[in-house]
Amino acid sequence: MVLFTLILATLLLLLLLFLIVRPKPVSIPIKNRHVFISGGSSGIGLALAQKAVSEGARVSLLARSLHKLKEAQKSIREVYGVDVAIFSADVRDHSAVERAVAESGPIDVLVVNQGIFVPGALENQASEVIKSVINVNLTGSFNVITAALPSMKNRKDGAPASIALMSSQAGQVGIYGYSAYSATKFGLRGLAEALQQELISDNIHVSVIYPPDTQTPGFEQERKIRPELAGIIMGSGGGALSAEEVAKKSLDGIKSGSFSIWFNLEGYMLGFSGAGFSPQTSFPVAFLEIVFAGLSRLAALFFLWSWYRIIQKKHAN
Amino acid sequence: MLIFIILAPIFLLLLYFIVQPQPVSIPIKGRHVFITGGSSGIGLALAHKAISEGARVSLLARSLSKLEEAKKSLHLAYGVDVGIFAADVRDYDAVKRAIVEAGPIDVLVVNQGIFVPQELEKQDMDEVKLMIDVNLVGSFNVIKAALPLMKGRKDSRPASIALMSSQAGQVGIYGYSAYSASKFGLRGLAEALQQELISDDIHISVIYPPDTETPGLEEERKIRPKMTEMIAGSGSVLKAEEVAKKTLDGIKSGSFSISFRMEGKMLAIATAGASPQRSFLIAFFEVVLAGISRIVTLLFLSNVYRSIRKSHAI
Numbered sequence: 001m002v003l004f005t006l007i008l009a010t011l012l013l014l015l016l017l018f019l020i021v022r023p024k025p026v027s028i029p030i031k032n033r034h035v036f037i038s039g040g041s042s043g044i045g046l047a048l049a050q051k052a053v054s055e056g057a058r059v060s061l062l063a064r065s066l067h068k069l070k071e072a073q074k075s076i077r078e079v080y081g082v083d084v085a086i087f088s089a090d091v092r093d094h095s096a097v098e099r100a101v102a103e104s105g106p107i108d109v110l111v112v113n114q115g116i117f118v119p120g121a122l123e124n125q126a127s128e129v130i131k132s133v134i135n136v137n138l139t140g141s142f143n144v145i146t147a148a149l150p151s152m153k154n155r156k157d158g159a160p161a162s163i164a165l166m167s168s169q170a171g172q173v174g175i176y177g178y179s180a181y182s183a184t185k186f187g188l189r190g191l192a193e194a195l196q197q198e199l200i201s202d203n204i205h206v207s208v209i210y211p212p213d214t215q216t217p218g219f220e221q222e223r224k225i226r227p228e229l230a231g232i233i234m235g236s237g238g239g240a241l242s243a244e245e246v247a248k249k250s251l252d253g254i255k256s257g258s259f260s261i262w263f264n265l266e267g268y269m270l271g272f273s274g275a276g277f278s279p280q281t282s283f284p285v286a287f288l289e290i291v292f293a294g295l296s297r298l299a300a301l302f303f304l305w306s307w308y309r310i311i312q313k314k315h316a317n
Numbered sequence: 318m319l320i321f322i323i324l325a326p327i328f329l330l331l332l333y334f335i336v337q338p339q340p341v342s343i344p345i346k347g348r349h350v351f352i353t354g355g356s357s358g359i360g361l362a363l364a365h366k367a368i369s370e371g372a373r374v375s376l377l378a379r380s381l382s383k384l385e386e387a388k389k390s391l392h393l394a395y396g397v398d399v400g401i402f403a404a405d406v407r408d409y410d411a412v413k414r415a416i417v418e419a420g421p422i423d424v425l426v427v428n429q430g431i432f433v434p435q436e437l438e439k440q441d442m443d444e445v446k447l448m449i450d451v452n453l454v455g456s457f458n459v460i461k462a463a464l465p466l467m468k469g470r471k472d473s474r475p476a477s478i479a480l481m482s483s484q485a486g487q488v489g490i491y492g493y494s495a496y497s498a499s500k501f502g503l504r505g506l507a508e509a510l511q512q513e514l515i516s517d518d519i520h521i522s523v524i525y526p527p528d529t530e531t532p533g534l535e536e537e538r539k540i541r542p543k544m545t546e547m548i549a550g551s552g553s554v555l556k557a558e559e560v561a562k563k564t565l566d567g568i569k570s571g572s573f574s575i576s577f578r579m580e581g582k583m584l585a586i587a588t589a590g591a592s593p594q595r596s597f598l599i600a601f602f603e604v605v606l607a608g609i610s611r612i613v614t615l616l617f618l619s620n621v622y623r624s625i626r627k628s629h630a631i
Binding site for chain 1: 332335336337338409436437438440442445446449453454457458460461464465468485486487488489490491492493494495497498499500501502503504505506507508509510511512513515516544548587588589590591593594600603604605606607608610611612614615616617618619621622623625626629
């Protein structure tokens, strides 16, 4: 009797979700389309470029250093025999970004991926550094999106387009030593939720990507100066992923028009407990979000309990 | 059924032991409350409330004339003088000077904010930058300027840093991309900062008011895109006094997230995520109602996207 009720309730819930989830699922092709990646000369951005090229996309890279861009271009040419377009600009410079975007031509998949992270407790972080992190990661993302939007909205091909924003697990939960970085990554989500409502009528689909620690040159640098407590707290999650893994999962998520792209168990737990008002286009995933919501919140509370114990223990010493 | 009745107290007990940080009580009377964006709106209402509870209050804002008006009105109402400091929160050095002059702070209310609603494709990047710089960078400036003295305070009682977010900081809404971005950002800042400051007995609160009757709201509603009004205009509009009272109550009880009325509580449960919850009772409701909450938000989103589709078809 109980089992029957449970099965019936499950089926009814699945049916309800199938009927109500909006925006509806969508499939976004990559092959022969223009993928524009900011922060594309290294790390996750470069791995994304390689993946996109291997799937037949036409790729453009934007980054600050012309030298790094040329190296990236060369490495892709060597492996895939394909030329990616490169554009050197600082995302903080709106006009420069506009020029690059105009030169690269109408964009189908915009990957807003540039980001800097400088760990350190707020009291130890220079206000100039905080400003840079916000200007590059958040304001810079607005610059890239507003530069690309007009041509994206006016695109000739009637296929769905995508704007993907590179957030982080630090954009799902604030972490000791990452106040500025977490602030910018949380900010991207607010931007994304609002933007999706504004762009759905243009068949442009927003994705927010939440990778954990990923093996990139940036990560190497960051680990050296990471505060000890941050290391202990973050170390309690999964190990660092390779940039290729992150790139593959990101692209898969973009192609299926997923609003939130999570990684590993921690990411899903944080995703479910923090589902909030982020859209969910897949009704089975919506089902899981609902069923595991309570458990995920409980798990988050446990994580917080263990983190605060660690912090208080360290302070006692 | 019986199983649930037995499990509930056990579950509550479990939560009682795991909620971190632990609950705290933060006195206001006789202590120094420093409010940015304090010359009008919610900030001014907060100043009123804090003074009426015996606090020593300082106000920071850009306009000296508005500050002087505020000072006069507070003096008239309570016979008390507030410290006033004119500075732009985007100017770290000016903020630092003001804070040093104001003296050690017990309760820092980071409340300044600008909101200019507009579809992103139509919005001037200058406005986007303004909102991010004032609402987010400015908040970092204020906190960073106040931290050294707050950490080094002689008074051993718990201190507080309260950040004024918004319901737009819990859910991104059509027309608020920059504003929501800046308000979501405050939460990331707060979650990280609480971990950094718990050992200094400094407690962070993030405040999520709905639309509140302030001069700012009046201006904003005039230029709000139609779609924004359709989606966001249906909620309650609170009086600044109510927001100030609940805010101060939340600060005094060290609540990490402060929400308003039933809809606010539902929003809080839906967006609990990994924010700390210091009340085991509220934690219980967050866990138990999480699933239903998500169903409700999915229904809400379904409605939102249907409205958008309908309005676009016209």
